[in-house]
Amino acid sequence: MKTSAVVTFIALLGASVVAPAADFDRAERLFAQHCAVCHGADRGGYIGPALNRDETKLRSGEVAEIILSGRPPTLMPQHPSWRGTLSVKDRDLLAELVTTQPRRTLTWGLGDVRQSLTVLVTDEDKLAPAPRYRIDHLDDLMAVMSRGRQAAGPEAKVLFFDGRRHRQVGAVPTGVAPHLMDFHPTDPRWAYVRDDAGWVHKVDLYSMRAVRKVRAGLNGTSLAVSRDGRYVAAGSYVPHTMVIMDAATLEPVRLIELAGIDPDGRMVEADAGMITATPYGNWFVVALEQAGQVWIVDLDRPEMPITKITDVGRHLHDAFLSPDGRYVVVASYDDHVDTVVDLREARIVRKIPAGCKPHLGSGAVIRSNGRLLGIGTNIGEADCPAFEVTVFDMETFDVVRRIPVIGPTESPAAHPDAPYVIVDIVGTGPNANKIQFIDKNTLEVVRTIEVAGTLGHSHFPEYTARGDFFYVSARYRGDRSLGTPAGQLAVFDSRTLRQVKSIPVDVPAGVFSRVRARAVVVGLQPTAR
Secondary structure (H helix, E strand, O other), rough: OOHHHHEEEHHHHHOOOOOOOHHHHHHHHHHHHOOOOOOOOOOOOOOOOOOOOOOOHHHHHHHHHHHHHHOOOOOOOOOHHHHHHOOHHHHHHHHHHHHOOOOOOOOOOOOHHHHEEEEEEOHHHHHOOOOOOOOHHHHHHHEEEEOOOOOOOOOEEEEEOOOOOOEEEEEOOOOOEEEEEEEOOOOEEEEEEEEEEEEEEEOOOOOOOEEEEEOOOOOOOOEEEOOOOOOOEEEEOOEEEEEEEEOOOOOOEEEEOOOOEEEOOEEEEEEEEEEEOOOOOEEEEEEEOOOOEEEEOOOOOOOOOOEEEOOOOOOEEEEEEEEOOEEEEEEOOOOOEEEEEEOOOEEEEEEEEOOOOOOOOOOEEEEOOOOOEEEEEEEEOOOOOOOEEEEEEEEOOOOOEEEEOOOEEEEEEOOOOOOEEEEEOOOOOOOEEEEEEEEEOOOOOEEEEEEEOOOOOOOEEEEEOOOEEEEEEEEEEOOOOOOOOOEEEEEOOOOOOEEEEEEEEEEEEEEEEEHHHHOOOOOOOOOOO
């Protein structure tokens, strides 16, 4: 489990007792319980690093120290509580597993997905016919992913807030760290959450409870709901698959293995770097990270045929659509470009130079001085000479401006009724608790603010539906103490940029406005009235 996992493994590594081979089954169960959510069910790495004999370079004593001390300012906080969680024998078992055993090969087929389907509410027709809490408009809902300090347990849940009054109106436990949320585009009561153990949760926004869940894979982040509301798609890292499910029942409809020939001519398995649904056609669009391909899955034709666009780039990740949904802009980490794909013609139309390691998050599109502009962020690299935000014309895809910023950036936020594009500064440097504001007219950074009371990680800015406030997830560098929350949700006035509220949250992450259900791209979302 990310942080926890690493910590656990390391503690285990700290003990040098040789474990009998017969105990490795128990060690694998311990790994699955404490570590897999962050380090990968196959021990091949996920949000946290790989933990296997071929990729773990630390000695057992070093691993033990990391378990106890953490790795500030990453998601691996210090975990003195681990002392009482695992026996010395179990720690030795885990240490032996990580240092002597190779990465596992795991499968999770259509039958496994179907068997995992769990019905939590048997009669959905008897659920509340309207929200059971006071809110002016459902679009005012703001969903915050609360990971919990060990990426599992009671603090792993989705928190819901009224974006006008900033009061909590609901909480939906997920058991393990929630990662991503998407909203049903045609039925306002439903939303879907993907957690880091691969489960997809169907959530009733009226009663604030999960009604069904299914394990689409063993780890994975990507999630999308088709524009007609019939299907949900989830992509997995372990194994390398994409599952399409019935949105109403979560019954699996089709499993697609993700593999292809990469730009260097090698056949490789691939993660689903992103999945999105476009209004231009009833399609799912998926980026295959390692294969460098973009696939278009046609949901209206029998067997859901796939159109494949190759040579899109090396190590694909996040993406966003043009306002009409015809084009998708995909970040190519290793090529340092944002690749533009015409979905109608299934071809690459442009590769936009994008600085150090582009990372688009959900992307953003704004109107500025009569032009429609795309906003591209960059998470950078250790030797990046300069950090920037890339601005390009959404009609010609020419670069319009390269805006210098104070560090790597990840998640741009914009709203048609707000004057600024917000970018978070990520990484491990001294600016990681700052956010910067780009004037939409001048395309210059005009303000930089530090989120008070934090030591790092002020990320994932998101405007409320009306654009008058924005939320930021702010985490601390490691646990401050076992009795206090490991972060806060910071609420700001979008015009004065003054913080108006701080809400304690245990390791907050992604923030998602319900108005996304009616938007094609962030920055041009409709305004709730």
